[in-house]
């Protein structure tokens with residue numbers, strides 16, 4: 001199959017690279033000439049484990065190429081994937097579809113034959129209908145079939161998720177378009193049993209939002225249970241295990257923490273609420289989730305302040321991990337942003353270490369001093385706070401940390417250290433949803 005991938009963001013670049021690795025011929029198109037130039041040099045615009053090697057091997061094999069020229073990219077394509085951004089529109093939280101529609105128009109004008117147009121960007125219900133309308137406006141686009149194929153990959157595990165998905169969702173009622181999609185995803189069904197779920201287009205569009213909203217609800221649920229655990233002397237990790245072993249609940253996404261962030265959950269829950277509002281069908285559970293999660297990120301700053309005795313004026317706090325989760329350099333809606341703001345507002349000085357996030361974090365956190373290592377962030381600080389659970393923080397020498405801290409306090413917002421281990425090192429540990437000691 002010949003595939004054009006419009007947009008080389010997270011989803012576009014990973015999908016393009018993986019499709020080429022399946023053996024398809026893929027051209028990735030982006031308007032950003034600098035990005036394309038970097039990709040030509042083998043430099044990845046994002047940090048994602050394994051991506052650079054995957055891109056390099058497929059470029060070398062002649063199956064993957066990059067261009068700023070959309071017309072050249074879509075020439076002769078069997079399928080054109082739209083994987084451009086759908087950010088929250090400033091002001092109202094609706095998904096901003098201007099990039100999707102602009103891409104659709106340009107694709108329509110440049111098609112050279114019948115093609116399947118696939119929206120991979122996360123788009124609100126009904127977007128496919130609009131893309132189809134745009135196709136019909138131009139003679140060259142009139143024969144195109146418009147399909148929804150949402151992407152469920154997670155940042156940091158993107159290649160693994162793409163190549164071994166739980167399911168592939170394809171939204172179209174058109175049999176020919178289904179055949180093209182079957183051919184594209186055939187390598188997945190050969191090696192393993194990833195089911196392709198064929199649905200109507202609107203259903204497929206909604207599946208993506210419903211999945212993300214459900215996961216956001218699940219995280220937020222366990223976060224609230226964590227708060228209750230702290231009050232009643234229970235342990236949220238044991239509660240999560242105890243409920244997660246019930247297959248109907250499942251053990252994943254039950255890790256209590258400082259609240260979800262990232263490029264998807266915050267934006268997609270808001271967009272879903274807009275769709276619900278427009279259709280006069282309130283989704284109260286999702287509404288509550290958004291509110292609880294926003295409040296939680298701020299509350300985590302107060303939690304640190306409380307653990308430090310209530311007054312942090314003139315104190316220094318070391319932070320480990322700034323990105324919204326490990327194995328990414330993504331700072332979008334990261335809980336660290338709210339936590340640092342709360343600590344600085346209360347008069348503290350913050351220093352921080354993150355294995356990959358510095359470049360993105362620096363402009364967002366202008367008053368933070370960036371440390372060279374986890375130990376440097378602890379050196380001379382009044383407390384050390386783990387905000388993101390990078391693997392590099394899982395086996396720290398706690399004795400060394402204790403010796404470097406002015407006050408032996410470790411606030412572990414991801415519960416990666418058992419209290420006994422911290423105690424042995426002479427550190428006071430404050431976790432999330434843990435019974436209070438002493």
Ligand code: UDX
Pocket residue numbers: 151152153154155156212215219252253254255256257258259260261262263264265324325
């Ligand atoms: C998510 C979805 O998982 C993915 O299917 C979709 O395509 C895009 O959005 P991603 O944003 O990359 O992926 O990260 P994910 O691993 O899902 O984590 C999202 C946020 O939830 C992070 O801030 C993470 O720290 C938090 N989280 C996740 C928890 O706090 N607890 C958990 O148990 C799981």
